[in-house]
Amino acid sequence: xxxxxxxxxxxxxxxxxxxxxxxxxxxxxxxxxxxxxxxxxxxxxxxxxxxxxxxxxxxxxxxxxxxxxxxxxxxxxxxxxxxxxxxxxxxxxxxxxxxxxxxxxxxxxxxxxxxxxxxxxxxxxxxxxxxxxxxxxxxxxxxxxxxxxxxxxxxxxxxxxxxxxxxxxxxxxxxxxxxxxxxxxxxxxxxxxxxxxxxxxxxxxxxxxxxxxxxxxxxxxxxxxxxxxxxxxxxxxxxxxxxxxxxxxxxxxxxxxxxxxxxxxxxxxxxxxxxxxxxxxxxxxxxxxxxxxxxxxxxxxxxxxxxxxxxxxxxxxxxxxxxxxxxxxxxxxxxxxxxxxxxxxxxxxxxxxxxxxxxxxxxxxxxxxxxxxxxxxxxxxxxxxxxxxxxxxxxxxxxxxxxxxxxxxxxxxxxxxxxxxxxxxxxxxxxxxxxxxxxxxxxx
Amino acid sequence: xxxxxxxxxxxxxxxxxxxxxxxxxxxxxxxxxxxxxxxxxxxxxxxxxxxxxxxxxxxxxxxxxxxxxxxxxxxxxxxxxxxxxxxxxxxxxxxxxxxxxxxxxxxxxxxxxxxxxxxxxxxxxxxxxxxxxxxxxxxxxxxxxxxxxxxxxxxxxxxxxxxxxxxxxxxxxxxxxxx
Numbered sequence: 001x002x003x004x005x006x007x008x009x010x011x012x013x014x015x016x017x018x019x020x021x022x023x024x025x026x027x028x029x030x031x032x033x034x035x036x037x038x039x040x041x042x043x044x045x046x047x048x049x050x051x052x053x054x055x056x057x058x059x060x061x062x063x064x065x066x067x068x069x070x071x072x073x074x075x076x077x078x079x080x081x082x083x084x085x086x087x088x089x090x091x092x093x094x095x096x097x098x099x100x101x102x103x104x105x106x107x108x109x110x111x112x113x114x115x116x117x118x119x120x121x122x123x124x125x126x127x128x129x130x131x132x133x134x135x136x137x138x139x140x141x142x143x144x145x146x147x148x149x150x151x152x153x154x155x156x157x158x159x160x161x162x163x164x165x166x167x168x169x170x171x172x173x174x175x176x177x178x179x180x181x182x183x184x185x186x187x188x189x190x191x192x193x194x195x196x197x198x199x200x201x202x203x204x205x206x207x208x209x210x211x212x213x214x215x216x217x218x219x220x221x222x223x224x225x226x227x228x229x230x231x232x233x234x235x236x237x238x239x240x241x242x243x244x245x246x247x248x249x250x251x252x253x254x255x256x257x258x259x260x261x262x263x264x265x266x267x268x269x270x271x272x273x274x275x276x277x278x279x280x281x282x283x284x285x286x287x288x289x290x291x292x293x294x295x296x297x298x299x300x301x302x303x304x305x306x307x308x309x310x311x312x313x314x315x316x317x318x319x320x321x322x323x324x325x326x327x328x329x330x331x332x333x334x335x336x337x338x339x340x341x342x343x344x345x346x347x348x349x350x351x352x353x354x355x356x357x358x359x360x361x362x363x364x365x366x367x368x369x370x371x372x373x374x375x376x377x378x379x380x381x382x383x384x385x386x387x388x389x390x391x392x393x394x395x396x397x398x399x400x401x402x403x404x405x406x407x408x409x410x411x412x413x414x415x416x417x418x419x420x421x422x423x424x425x426x427x428x429x430x431x432x433x434x435x436x437x438x439x440x441x442x443x444x
Numbered sequence: 445x446x447x448x449x450x451x452x453x454x455x456x457x458x459x460x461x462x463x464x465x466x467x468x469x470x471x472x473x474x475x476x477x478x479x480x481x482x483x484x485x486x487x488x489x490x491x492x493x494x495x496x497x498x499x500x501x502x503x504x505x506x507x508x509x510x511x512x513x514x515x516x517x518x519x520x521x522x523x524x525x526x527x528x529x530x531x532x533x534x535x536x537x538x539x540x541x542x543x544x545x546x547x548x549x550x551x552x553x554x555x556x557x558x559x560x561x562x563x564x565x566x567x568x569x570x571x572x573x574x575x576x577x578x579x580x581x582x583x584x585x586x587x588x589x590x591x592x593x594x595x596x597x598x599x600x601x602x603x604x605x606x607x608x609x610x611x612x613x614x615x616x617x618x619x620x621x622x623x
Contacts, residue, residue, distance in 0.1 A: 318541045322529045359502070 002286055002423045008416065015413030022406015026086035029402070034075040037082060080153060081397040087152040088393040091143055093407035095245065096269075096385050097415045098136035099262075103270025104129040105201055106234055112204070112227035117438035118297055121289045124428045125278050127208060129270070131422030132415050133201050137194040144190055144245075148183045154393045157181055157251040174251050181251065186244060193237045200230040212431040220434055238263055246385075249392035253331045255320070261312045262388075268305035268350075269381045271298055272374040277419065279367045286428050292365040293444040299364035302377065303354060310351040335387060338396040342383050349380030382408065447592060448617060449475060450601060451578060452610035454587040457483045463589065463608035464489045470604065473592040478582040497566075501559040508554025512547040578616070590616075 031037045108126040111119045147155045156162075161169040163178045174181070203226050211219035239259025247258050255261070275298040281287050320328045335343045357373045358364055390398045430436060454460040461483065467474060474490060517536045520526045520543070528539045536543070564570065582588045593601060593615075602613050 314541075314544060318544065321541045324530055361498070 002281070002420075002428055004420050004424050005284075008420055012413040012417040012420075015409045016417070017413075019406045019408070019410025019413055022402045023086065023090060023410055024406075026089060026401075026403025026406060030083050030086055031079055034072065034079050037075050037079045040082075041078070077395075078397055081394040084152065084154050084393040085397065085399075086403040087147075087154050088389055089403035089407045091154060092382070092385050092389050093404070093411045094136065094139045094143060095389075096382050096408075097132065097411045098140055099266045099385070100269050100273050100415070101130050101133040101136050102197060102238075103266035104274060105133060105197060106231070106238070107267065107270055107274070108204070109200070109227040109230050109234070112223050113231055115224065115435065117435045118294065118442045120430055120433040120436045120439040121287065121442075122274065122278060122294060122298075123208065123430045123433070124423065124426060125281065125287070126274055127205055127426070128419050128423035129273060129277060130201050130205070132418045134198055135414065135418050137198055140245075141190060141194060144187065148187055154389075155248060156392070157248060158183055177251065181248060186248075189240065189244060193241050196230075196233050196237060200226060200233075204230075208430060209426055211433065212427070214432050217434055220432075235263075238266075246388050249389055250331060252327055255316050255331075257312055257316055261309070261316060264305060264309035264312050265381050265384050268302060268309055269378060271301045271305060272377050274298060275302065275370055276374050277423075279371060281423070281428065283367070289429060289440045291442070293442050295367065295370060296361075296364045296444050297442075299358055299370050299373075302370070302373065303358040303364070306350060306354040306358075306377065310347070313347065313350075331391075334391045334395070339387055339391060339398070342387055346380050346383040346387060349376050350384065353377075353380075447594065448598065448615055450591045450593060450598070450605065451612075451614045451616055452589045452591065452605045452608075453579065453581070453612040454589065454609060455585065455611055456609075457481075457587065459609040460587045460589065461485060461489055463605075463610065466608050467589070467591060467605075472596065472601065473594060475590040475592050477590070478577060478579070478588040480583055480585060480587070483587075497559060497563060500562050501555045504558040504562075505551045505555035507558075508550040508552070509547055511554065512543070512550035515550075516543045516546055586611075 031040060104126050108123070108130060110116075111123070111126075146152060147158060150158070153159070157174050157177075159169070161167045162171040163175040163182075164170060165175070204223050207219040207223045207226070211223070214220075242259045242262035243254075246262060247254060275295065278287065278290060278298065279295065282290055317332060320332060323329075353376050354373050357369065357376075363369045386404075433439075452463070454463060457479070460477070460479070464474065464477070464486065468489070468491065477486065477490065479486070513536075520528070520539070521534060521536050525534045528542050531539070533539060568576075577583065578590070579586065579588050589605075589610075591601070591605070598615060602615075605613055
């Protein structure tokens with residue numbers, strides 16, 4: 001049995017407290033009126049805008065010059081962006097850790113459905129990570145409800161003015177999508193998605209624990225069926241979830257492979273976290289049956305899914321870049337103009353780095369290599385989510401400052417606390433799984 | 445140096461693998477093993493050095509990438525400048541998304557084909573090459589281990605090899621033009 005080290009608990013709580021301070025100060029620092037915005041912009045874009053993104057600043061001042069005649073409207077616009085920033089930061093970080101838990105759940109289901117022989121020694125690690133899913137689901141649903149009740153405006157399309165034909169803000173495109181993209185249906189969908197995923201997580205965990213004391217393979221068979229069913233449900237709902245919770249930030253824009261793209265990022269982050277938690281537990285002397293062939297396999301998945309993610313990223317980018325249709329290409333124009341470093345830096349971190357680091361077969365078994373590459377991959381995929389959300393909600397008024405770092409620290413602390421507490425709840429080795437012997441002797 | 449070689453024939457890959465381990469622990473020198481199919485773990489048991497073909501593959505990939513870049517730059521930018529996707533920038537880097545598929549394919553093409561050719565050359569395989577196989581049955585269902593006799597006692601070795609599970613053993617005089 002694993003016991004939660006007090007140091008780790010303290011470490012997680014410190015992260016949560018410091019993160020919470022960052023989140024709260026982010027909300028307090030957000031301007032309330034346009035005059036505050038003017039003040040902040042006069043001070044060289046406030047405290048949050050020191051030189052780090054000269055490109056964005058430059059284009060910003062160009063935009064400012066052009067819109068000089070429309071000053072008040074511009075400041076109003078910037079005010080909304082700055083007010084959106086702490087909310088977006090909170091949303092991105094909560095979604096990022098949610099996606100790790102969900103991706104792990106999908107990976108776990110794949111292991112069961114495929115009757116994989118190599119992975120049963122890692123099942124309890126995966127179950128520990130998915131223990132964060134219920135917590136993350138509550139946070140996500142609270143954030144979506146806050147948006148639905150207009151506590152914030154990160155989901156632009158939720159504004160009822162946009163679908164009101166009488167209004168001067170009437171938006172024909174959004175009105176045309178309102179049969180699907182309306183607040184009640186949006187919330188119902190969210191409940192169905194989260195309900196389904198959490199139900200599978202509950203059933204599979206329960207069956208897995210029962211299987212430990214079973215005489216026959218009854219619970220394993222039940223989990224096999226549940227996993228196959230879940231995967232069908234998951235691939236449909238995951239795709240719709242990505243339209244709802246991310247793509248709808250840009251309600252005019254759409255991409256038909258967006259669901260896959262989010263899925264690829266989700267899987268690579270999840271497998272990276274599985275590998276990292278496994279290595280951490282192994283280094284503390286637990287998981288005696290995990291050998292370097294298991295780490296090798298996880299690293300192969302990290303390598304493969306990094307390439308898969310890049311393939312989808314590029315497929316989406318190239319088709320839109322090539323066809324150059326204004327309503328589509330605006331998505332990438334915003335990102336390349338205002339988020340240049342992050343947008344291309346992310347491709348380096350998520351593709352070039354893991355490909356070069358993990359290409360050699362021997363390096364995939366070196367623990368610190370996997371951890372190092374894993375950290376870069378996770379940061380890269382956080383930036384990926386950042387790039388999917390921020391340009392739509394805060395536009396050029398972005399910065400990685402207190403609210404962003406605070407939110408990541410808070411959710412990281414929460415994630416570590418929940419995951420490692422869940423690992424203490426059951427033995428770290430599944431006892432009765434029919435493939436456990438194969439998994440213990442797994443050798444590449 | 446005309447040395448003698450013992451050819452020991454086995455008919456099972458597991459027995460062969462065990463025999464290899466025993467022969468090596470007795471410090472006899474295995475010259476070559478002929479098998480009808482790749483035996484998993486055999487190269488490790490024989491103590492062969494790791495293959496370096498992956499390194500050549502990586503280098504060939506880089507070569508393919510370079511060829512693709514130079515080729516596309518010459519064809520589409522320099523020799524006959526093309527307006528790609530309505531963006532007449534006439535710069536390689538700005539039109540790069542259009543070239544990425546070619547860069548990728550050429551990398552894979554070079555890496556794969558040159559690696560295969562390297563493998564053939566390294567294995568001394570080329571068209572009209574006469575087979576070096578000492579016994580045709582190794583192309584069907586038998587395994588042959590060629591062990592160098594060196595200064596060892598042939599009698600003793602033969603007995604030892606029979607004990608490792610060999611079915612047939614024959615002593616071969618190594619001619620000087622054999623290799």
